[in-house]
Amino acid sequence: MKSYDLIIVGGCASGIVAAINAKRRNSDIKIAIIEKLPRIGKKLLATGNGKCNLTNETSAAHNYVGKEFASYAFEKYSPEKIKEFFASLGLLCYTDSCGRVYPESNTAASVVDALRFELERLKIDVYCETPVTEIKHKSDFVINGEFICKKLIIAAGGKASPSQGSDGSGYMLAKSLGHSITRLYPALVxxxxxxxxxxxxxxxxxxxxxxxxxxxxxxxxxxxxxxxxxxxxxxxxxxxxxxxxxxxxxxxxxxxxxxxxxxxxxxxxxxxxxxxxxxxxxxxxxxxxxxxxxxxxxxxxxxxxxxxxxxxxxxxxxxxxxxxxxxxxxxxxxxxxxxxxxDFKDAQVTSGGIKTSEIDEKTMQSKICRNLYFAGEIIDVDGGCGGFNLQWAWASGMLAGELN
Ligand SMILES: Cc1cc2nc3c(=O)[nH]c(=O)nc-3n(C[C@H](O)[C@H](O)[C@H](O)COP(=O)(O)OP(=O)(O)OC[C@H]3O[C@@H](n4cnc5c(N)ncnc54)[C@H](O)[C@@H]3O)c2cc1C
Structure with missing residues (x-):
């Protein structure tokens, strides 16, 4: 059994930044990301028509379904803070007249590379082609009968655009740990x-x-x-x-x-x-x-x-x-x-998700299962086009990575 202090299910926007933030805050902990696709960050490559509209400078809680829940994350990890985070990875950005922020290179691959290199530098283990199908919890979490960890972040996305990995299996995992899911709708479709x-x-x-x-x-x-x-x-x-x-x-x-x-x-x-x-x-x-x-x-x-x-x-x-x-x-x-x-196949985002009343908005920790955290689209928060959904993925991922 492979043993870690923290495991993150889902290696895309929210999961990657959660891992980076957790390791930067405490270099002693052993962290792994488990991703079902052959590579991490696949969906990011498709965002913003391949340019990755990574946040929006005008983004604030009122732009979102789930605004009350999301407001703390946005206060702590505002678009400005997210730009600073990417600058700390050496990624420069520009902002268009609508507040949409893109990488200076105009290519999403730069965003994925910057994140990937930081995972390597921080020595965070990444397991690709490993779909998580089962999580058992007593005092620790046992994943697929193969991994064991003390803390777990589920950042498996929603159901939108399943060809990019997010097939809704994260909801099944959350349910198995006692959580409930609202009605789900394809959004931005x-x-x-x-x-x-x-x-x-x-x-x-x-x-x-x-x-x-x-x-x-x-x-x-x-x-x-x-x-x-x-x-x-x-x-x-x-x-x-x-x-x-x-x-x-x-x-x-x-x-x-x-x-x-x-x-x-x-x-x-x-x-x-x-x-x-x-x-x-x-x-x-x-x-x-x-x-x-x-x-x-x-x-x-x-x-x-x-x-x-x-x-x-x-x-x-x-x-x-x-x-x-x-x-x-x-x-x-x-x-x-x-x-x-x-339907979901053509959607950019899922509206609905894990009930926000079951998650602490200041930590992203489950109120139902100790040491379990959520981040990103899997939670019942969604916004419009223009960088708002990635802003939520980064902000909630950063917050979950604090492991409070
Ligand atoms: C075509 C397209 C364009 C978009 N453009 C933009 C944009 O320009 N700006 C913007 O703000 N938003 C955009 N979005 C939305 C944005 O990409 C998502 O909201 C964001 O990626 C959500 O991040 P996440 O980490 O929560 O989930 P995801 O990015 O969906 O990542 C979840 C990860 O978990 C993995 N996973 C799922 N289930 C399992 C499992 N059981 N075991 C292991 N791994 C698992 C998946 O493979 C995936 O890598 C776009 C979406 C699409 C589809």
Whole structure:
């Protein structure tokens, strides 16, 4: 039996920093990471489109589901502290205009390398291709009947993107040690919505929209880019609505609608004035061109069709003021029925996880099983796109690694 003071299950973002922090704080302890994949940090390589958006300078507890629980970790390990941590590994970063932090090299491999070298320097043992399938606990933890340790951190991620290792087996391990898991939803995943409307616009992106998800009342609102697909909507603004939409469908058993505001920076009246003026500028051209001054052509056509004003050979000058007002209404509020979201395979994050009421937020230690800690996405905390989820993985991993 291989014996350690601390074992960490899961060798990606939260697990690696937990190991590093634990060893830096106490060089006498013997630590191992157990990872099921052939290499550590695989998911990190896919983050931020291969660039790894490793945190967000604007990140604070209010950006998260589970904010009350997460606030202590974020106070102690703020984005600034995380940047300092990476600087201590020799990794320099830059910040874009939205507060998103990336490695100066613009490649996620630099982040994984920096972490990997620190594990080597600190002589932390790493066992790859070793899926943990069983943990037995009396006074110590016995893992797969092969490893024994006094303290254990489970940092096995959620269920999102299982090809990168996080297949949900961490939940099973947590359950076997007495923990309960909330309902789980794929989050940051495309929406399935009115394919008959979106399909003709497949591949078309719109840079800056506001999306409002409504059932009987407003459920959530996001803004940013959308991408039309043959099944519905992708893009950051749509993906950020996915978990809320599915929770609503599950709870209320009815489909919500998402309303797209294609011109969030213009009021309805300003838009009407603008469109009426277009009649003077290009009234002699085909209706296909009505909205090409600010929207892709296919979107303009879909809007005119939704207003039942579209005919292939119609001219812009044939539209009267009532028609223009109808079109402006649809530009400000274009409805799509949301029937669900793509599944965990396509998701970036899991919404839900180990119940936060069962974990001490100041230490990440289990309230149910002494010397057991959790870190990262496996806990019921999740945030939006833009570096927020890795910020949680680092902050909670660092805190768990304190072993308090
Ligand atoms: C495509 C994609 C892009 C993303 N981009 C960003 C981004 O740019 N910025 C951002 O903030 N977030 C991003 N995220 C989310 C972010 O990557 C995760 O929230 C974060 O990696 C979670 O870290 P974690 O350590 O908790 O879990 P994970 O990174 O999922 O790591 C868990 C590890 O545990 C291992 N494991 C699981 N079960 C077992 C087991 N039974 N035995 C042994 N090992 C096990 C897995 O193989 C894995 O290596 C992205 C996610 C995806 C899928």
């Amino acid at each position: 495309p929406l399935c919505a009115s394919p008959e409307i979106t399909k003709p616009m497949k591949g078309v992106r719109v840079r800056n929209v506001t999306l409002t998800l409504k059932g009987e009342k407003k459920i959530a609102q996001t803004s940013g880019e959308i991408l039309f697909t043959d099944y519905g909507l992708s893009g950051i603004a749509a993906m950020e609505l996915a978990a809320s939409a599915q929770k609503y469908i599950d709870d209320v058993k009815c489909n919500p609608f998402t309303y797209i505001d294609f011109m969030p920076d213009m009021s309805y009246n300003e838009l009407v004035d603008y469109l009426l003026n277009l009649n003077k500028i290009k009234g002699f051209t085909n209706i296909d061109n009505l909205l090409t001054g600010f929207l892709p052509k296919a979107v303009g056509i879909a809007i005119c069709k939704a207003c039942k004003l579209y005919k292939a050979d119609k001219l812009i000058s044939e539209l009267n003021e009532k028609d223009i007002r109808k079109i402006a209404e649809k530009i400000k509020s274009f409805p799509l029925e949301v029937t669900g979201a793509k």
